[in-house]
Amino acid sequence: MQRPPGAAVPGQPGAATVTASAHPADGPGHSPAATLIGSVQRAMRLLETVAVHEYGAPAKQLARETGLALPTAYHLLRTLVHEGYLRREKGLFFLGDAAERLGSSGAKEKRRSTVADTLAHWRDSIGVPMYFAMYRDGEIEVMCVSGSRETPAVEEWADFRETGHAHAIGQCLLSQLDEDARRDHLARYPVRSLTPYTVRDNHALMRRLARTPRMGPVVERQEYALGTVCAAIPITVGTTAATMALSLPARQAERLLPAARRLQGEIGRHLGALTLSISI
Template identity: 50%
Template sequence: MPHHERESGTAPTLIQSVRRAVRLMDQLERRGGTGSAKQLAREAALPLPTAYHLLRTLVHEGLVRNDSGAYRLVSPLRRGPGCGTHEPALGIQAWVDTLSRELDAAVYFARYLDGEVRLDTVSRNPARPPVGEWADFRATAHAHAAGQSLLLQLEPEQRDEHLNRHRVTALTAHTVATRGEFDRRLATTPRRRPVLEHQEYALGTACAAVPITVGTAAAAVALSIPAAEGARLRGLADRLQERAERVLIAQTFAVAAAGHEP
């Protein structure tokens, strides 16, 4: 019997969650498409709470059905055309718009491409307008949550090269003002956890960002709210991470359905 993974003091990365979900789906297929949470956890060598969490996500995505505690595979890992999962099919713009309404916050999708931070998509929600780009987002990654999350995902040499080109400067009284201080902050920040920042890029605004790494591409989903609502930020960040995890899991099986490796 395989040894169960040990629960550590840190949360699993999004990619680890995807891999674990794949293992659960694989075990369901091996069992003929049905099994209990305890059976699947044991056979996939996962802690039972982890298996329950991932099975709930798979049920949410329409990949697994829960029939009174018996989990049933809705379709095989490599499904036919027309069986894609719902959230990735919406597209990034529709997804961030939906997140903005659900979280009651402005939402952003950013990537690190060709040595620069790129803000690809911003939610369209008049009730929660995005932060105005008063200082170039590309040059101020150290000051906003999306940029900090992207920088944390880079290799040290790549991050050094970026910060040598775009030097750390104070944008507000709350911004880390020196490179040394910023390096120390990154060294003590968990690489895969949500990043929170309060009024570092823009006064009156609090932000959070969640990292997403697929292959060699670094990306982040971020949100912003008025600083006066800062007490909501940690809870919103946790919800944002949960939704990002769901999308990665769904996207992995969408790729598998097309006959490609995730």
Template identity: 45%
Template structure:
């Protein structure tokens, strides 16, 4: 840190960013001389920075000598949009956690597997102990049941062919026919089927290319005494609307 509490800034980085901004303002591209005049950066320094930015893919130099934005910037823009959507969705999850005092989960059914992509919990309400892999325990979790409800009966049957239901607790439902033909519900429940003492509720999130769900877990004793369904459905609907505006939810590699 510099004196007076001000941050130490790297001048060359500042200049490079100013050049990127100046190039972005010219849809047809622009020359080094124009950029030098536009930014107030000395021409030799401008050339040096432009060569570096071209080498790294953040700018592209055309045959006529003009510079335009490069593919690396497009990649950053796409990543920023995805991260922005993740941040907005996570904000909804955090609000739901605080409102219900419950751990909150976001999950997808992707490439034939249950994948939990985000969890928001707290020391007061920690996430459920995943002693059994969610991929193999879809039959016993509200998350899995909700995701599977978004599939066809044939797809559900295929899932259970690959992951035969097993008893995880005395309350686990393992009858294949019941699992495949279970009717759809706006909110799916798991009452101590995955873990004794823990209940889970899940609601579908619409707008994704594959089944997606928002879920909460909490002590099973609270299920009868508290109304969790309405806030959960409201939060799932809010995430659905964000997806409708922004597009498909970004997924890791």
């Protein structure tokens, strides 16, 4: 009579048998959800273990270090390789592109969170709404805004990217570019009047930018929005122009420069950590 696969053969001690205990997660009393969770946990342990081996590690070593049975480790490693989270070279396993992307995304999100927390701290300690922006790929990008009910941020009633000539953020970023880059930007986004106080044309703006002190605060008064004054502090992140900025109601204009100087001092004290965090 034909025996079922895996059944022990009488008279042969030690013959291999397949029982539920070989895969406890699949045994009686375990739901499919519990099995899946267990598999995810084991896969994550493998990924974490591979990550500490810069020069790769073989399956047997990974199984030993994670406490997994070798067949289980082999199965999970093959799956992770297939999905791109690991790669195999000459019998050694390394982190794959998908895992690298996950790590990069996580680090990027952490840096964004750090910038947001820093802006919120300065918003509350200085008592002004805060802005962080960068000039990338020929565009003004406002990356983070931190306002509150007590210190509301300026409403973006005209696209910040297209109106850099009128607000302190844009003027500060443009002041950090060379003349050719400024002309290129203004060719795409020419000066236009937003309020009676807006700079009147491209030539006037270019003259103003040329006179702007290299690392001094840039100030505008009601050029973007009536009733609002703004100041921006230049920051260089590698080769990228960046700025931290603040705004106030025009009725509090006397606070603008003292607040800008305080912000500049705060940035100076935290520049190293801040530069690392805002490399987004």
